Amino acid sequence: MTVCGGRRGRGAARAGLTALAFAQLVSNGVGKHLVDRPRPPKEWIDHDEVEDRPDSSSFPSGHTAAAVAFTAAVAPLWPLAAAACAVPAALLALERVQSGAHYPTDVAAGALIGLAGAQLTWHVPHLLL
Secondary structure (H helix, E strand, C coil), rough: CCCCCCHHHHHHHHHHHHHHHHHHHHHHHHHHHCCCCCCCCCCCCCCHHHHHHCCCCCCCHHHHHHHHHHHHHHHHCHHHHHHHHHHHHHHHHHHHHHHCCCCCCCCHHHHHHHHHHHHHHHHHHHHHH
């Protein structure tokens, strides 16, 4: 974005990274410490990847929060780039549930945190400087 997108790309990247940083701070720095939710039971997952799950709290999904925050913050400046980011963001959210790392509600909460990060980024302009 910053190399090929010119001024619009640099602004979109700056907005996306600002929103992503906020989402990570809220989801991983605050949310996981406030809600100590265990990961889904290993018995629910029928593949070997379940052994590679993190030990941290399941709620909320920090991966989903970051992906949604970046995508939503980029959208006002560069809608086509945001559309390209939306597919991997949605697939990532689905993978977090499929892998057994999160419950669907963890992913939904992460998505809401990501959207809030994007909104905050656009409504507090000095964060983009």
